[in-house]
Amino acid sequence: MLTLRNLLMLAILTVVFTACDANGLTGPDDSTDTAISRGFVGNWAASNWTKTGIQDGNTTVTGSTDSLFLAYSVNLNHISGGVSHRTATYRGTAPMSGTVAFDWEYTGYHAYFRAFAELKVQAGTESMVMHDDTSRGHFTFTGSASIAVTEGQPLEFQLGGRNADSDSRLDGSVKLTNFRLLP
16 A cells, blocks of 8 residues: 555655766666766767778778767678678777776678677787687677776777678777776
8 A cells, every 4th residue: 555655765765766867877887886976978979989981891880978889890892701800999099098988789790601800909008809710691799898008098999800702891880888997
């Protein structure tokens, strides 16, 4: 049985949690997350990232404050020999020292025969392989990662791959979300 007191408490909790959600917070447990910054703003904005092209292909960086997309595309337009190993590198500059934490989703198509896809992140001398394995046809790999960064130094993502297929294409993109810089 709902009493007037219980209804009032329910209304107060609804207002508090609605206000938290409207401000991008997750509720009472959010106080343990001491992020200095969240999302792709300032130094981390999509327009501030640089990229090195992938051999014989194209690269792009697009995004919003909530997500960043790093993409590459290679099409050699021949019917044999596949695509030799090649990667693209995307760089953002750390506005301050700390730990960058994020979720990632790597999707693409590297054909079928001896197809391989890789995704790495590097900051200074620290590097981490997030995916480095075979891929068959269309693929999707996901995960979460964190890496220490130093103010003024690059945070780099390297992605690409190879195949020995008669289909001489490599297409891939990484979507970064839940991006935050922690002290």
